[in-house]
Amino acid sequence: MTKDFNIFMSQLKETNQRLDFFCDFNKITQNVENIKLSLCILNSLIGAQNMRKAVETIWNRDKTAFDVMDILIAVRSDGKKKVLDKLNNCVILESMFTSVDGVIEFLDNTGLSDIFKSRRIGDLVDYVFGIETGLDTNARKNRSGHVMEGSVANIFEKNGIEFRQEVYSSEWPEITKVLGDDEKRFDFVVKNNTKTFLIEVNFYSSGGSKLNEVARSYSDIAPKINSVPGFEFVWITDGIGWKSARNKLQEAFSIIPSIYNLTNIEEFIKQL
Numbered sequence: 001m002t003k004d005f006n007i008f009m010s011q012l013k014e015t016n017q018r019l020d021f022f023c024d025f026n027k028i029t030q031n032v033e034n035i036k037l038s039l040c041i042l043n044s045l046i047g048a049q050n051m052r053k054a055v056e057t058i059w060n061r062d063k064t065a066f067d068v069m070d071i072l073i074a075v076r077s078d079g080k081k082k083v084l085d086k087l088n089n090c091v092i093l094e095s096m097f098t099s100v101d102g103v104i105e106f107l108d109n110t111g112l113s114d115i116f117k118s119r120r121i122g123d124l125v126d127y128v129f130g131i132e133t134g135l136d137t138n139a140r141k142n143r144s145g146h147v148m149e150g151s152v153a154n155i156f157e158k159n160g161i162e163f164r165q166e167v168y169s170s171e172w173p174e175i176t177k178v179l180g181d182d183e184k185r186f187d188f189v190v191k192n193n194t195k196t197f198l199i200e201v202n203f204y205s206s207g208g209s210k211l212n213e214v215a216r217s218y219s220d221i222a223p224k225i226n227s228v229p230g231f232e233f234v235w236i237t238d239g240i241g242w243k244s245a246r247n248k249l250q251e252a253f254s255i256i257p258s259i260y261n262l263t264n265i266e267e268f269i270k271q272l
Helices: 002-010 025-034 036-045 051-073 093-098 100-110 112-117 124-158 173-179 209-226 240-255 265-271
Strands: 082-084 090-092 164-168 185-191 196-203 231-238
Touching: 002 240, 025 036, 025 124, 036 051, 036 124, 051 093, 051 100, 051 112, 051 124, 082 093, 090 093, 093 100, 100 112, 124 185, 124 196, 124 231, 124 265, 173 209, 196 209, 209 231, 209 240, 231 265
Parallel strands: 196 231
Antiparallel strands: 082 090, 164 185, 185 196
């Protein structure tokens, strides 16, 4: 086992990121397009020296234009973000956009009033496109997982292996029985003549506590699934992030019979 594990560790890839990984410009463009009209209306605040008068003019024509102002400070509040107002009261950020006074307080205390007056921003549509590009970096961890799932799906397809994605454990009463009340979603399900393989897939290019938690979780559920006749748990993982959690992965390696990476996944393919 130790020798095989050392080989497994030596095969881990440094990255699975191609150039299209870093920014999802289709999503960014759509996010901007969804609020473009409001941003164009708010453009009239740029260069305004009498900010209250400019705000009142917009308010009297279309007060809903102010609903998008949270994105101007790179925040997606969704009605949940709380801040302290000028009186140190805890308020929902979006509540500040329900009155002229609230909008003025928001502009003044965020510093946007000075930015607008000095014309340091030329166009809010372009400005928000930049903000959306920055915020999109927060989605990279999720994208890394999706890229890995895509890689595994491509391998299955090239080898003519039929599969299903995002399948819940509730589909099989016998699996639900051993896993308990918590419903589990598997990234892939593959069948051959003898078994149903319930597959989890992930990629970690950097370390962190999550890796230990994942290894511990899979070490717990794998024996339960494998105890059910006709079922087997399979874990396909990769990334040099595992070097920081080597001990925990090695422990899982001794518990879970079917652990593969993108290099030795061919062994699983042969089994199928």
